[in-house]
Amino acid sequence: MKLVHKPTLLTIKLISTVLILGGMGLELWNISTKFIHTQIPDNLHIIFWFERFAISAHLIEGMVAAYLAPQRNKIPWKYAAYTFFVGTVGLLELFEPEKKVP
Secondary structure (H helix, E strand, C coil): CCCCCHHHHHHHHHHHHHHHHHHHHHHHHHHHHHHCCCCCCHHHHHHHHHHHHHHHHHHHHHHHHHHHHHHHCCCHHHHHHHHHHHCHHHHHHHHCCCCCCC
């Protein structure tokens, strides 16, 4: 991934991880409202829609990474978890050509 600077990738990874963790927190909040018989505010439903789409996309990327990781000598469940949190960047790193050691 020589097209993107390393600090930019680090920023993308950090923001993605924070947003996915935030989305998981929103889902836990949504589930907890069912148990305590309250409701989330109506104006947050659009945020939940985006959050569910993002988590679903990251979940699919994680499954693809788990499937392809053994071909790159990576541990499937570790790389799947990594890709789930960082998203497409994890898949791009998986597809990077391996550096040859002299």
